[in-house]
Amino acid sequence: xxxxxxxxxxxxxxxxxxxxxxxxxxxxxxxxxxxxxxxxxxxxxxxxxxxxxxxxxxxxxxxxxxxxxxxxxxxxxxxxxxxxxxxxxxxxxxxxxxxxxxxxxxxxxxxxxxxxxxxxxxxxxxxxxxxxxxxxxxxxxxxxxxxxxxxxxxxxxxxxxxxxx
Ligand SMILES: [Zn+2]
Numbered sequence: 057x058x059x060x061x062x063x064x065x066x067x068x069x070x071x072x073x074x075x076x077x078x079x080x081x082x083x084x085x086x087x088x089x090x091x092x093x094x095x096x097x098x099x100x101x102x103x104x105x106x107x108x109x110x111x112x113x114x115x116x117x118x119x120x121x122x123x124x125x126x127x128x129x130x131x132x133x134x135x136x137x138x139x140x141x142x143x144x145x146x147x148x149x150x151x152x153x154x155x156x157x158x159x160x161x162x163x164x165x166x167x168x169x170x171x172x173x174x175x176x177x178x179x180x181x182x183x184x185x186x187x188x189x190x191x192x193x194x195x196x197x198x199x200x201x202x203x204x205x206x207x208x209x210x211x212x213x214x215x216x217x218x219x220x221x
Contacts, residue, residue, distance in 0.1 A: 077219035082204040083212075084219055087163055089202075092215070095170035099211035102168030107177075109167075112160040113200060122152050161200055167208075 076091055077084040085091065093102050126149040133141035169177065 076216055078213045078216040079204070079219045081208075081210075081213070082206055083208050083216060084202055084204050085163075085165070086202045087161065091167055094168050094212060094215070095173055095209070096167040096212050097173050097209040098170060099209060099215060100170035100172070102170055105169055105171075105174060106166040107169055109165040111163040111165055111203075113163060113203065114156065114160040115200075118156075118159055122156060125152060163203060165205070 075086075076089050083091075093104060094100065095102050126145050129141060129148050130145045132138070133145065
């Protein structure tokens with residue numbers, strides 16, 4: 057057994073935590089990762105301008121079961137014609153919702169945009185067109201501590217280091 061295996065893995069994990077990486081068309085970010093001060097579409101200087109989004113991660117098992125619990129209680133109460141059980145439907149839903157606020161983990165996503173793409177974005181927003189590269193930025197393959205962003209420009213990605221993993 058290699059006694060250094062765990063600490064080294066830990067070290068690599070910490071070194072990766074604060075840096076954005078790319079793998080193919082995806083960019084990997086940690087929960088606290090700062091993206092470079094460049095346009096996410098064309099890689100021109102963003103001069104500190106950021107579009108901020110707050111996204112949340114929750115375990116898949118929780119996301120796919122919690123919303124159905126009140127429904128199951130409701131169906132059971134109806135089936136059994138049980139008034140006491142029926143009175144538990146709303147409290148169950150509220151308790152699950154409050155628990156959800158603690159279970160989920162926030163991701164602060166702040167992407168840079170150059171003056172040209174800012175103008176394009178404003179023009180498209182004015183026309184209520186939602187489909188622009190920046191607006192389709194999405195987190196894929198979530199983990200508790202990092203996620204993969206899709207929808208960045210190729211020039212933006214080329215300047216990032218390739219993920220070693
Ligand atoms: Zn740009």
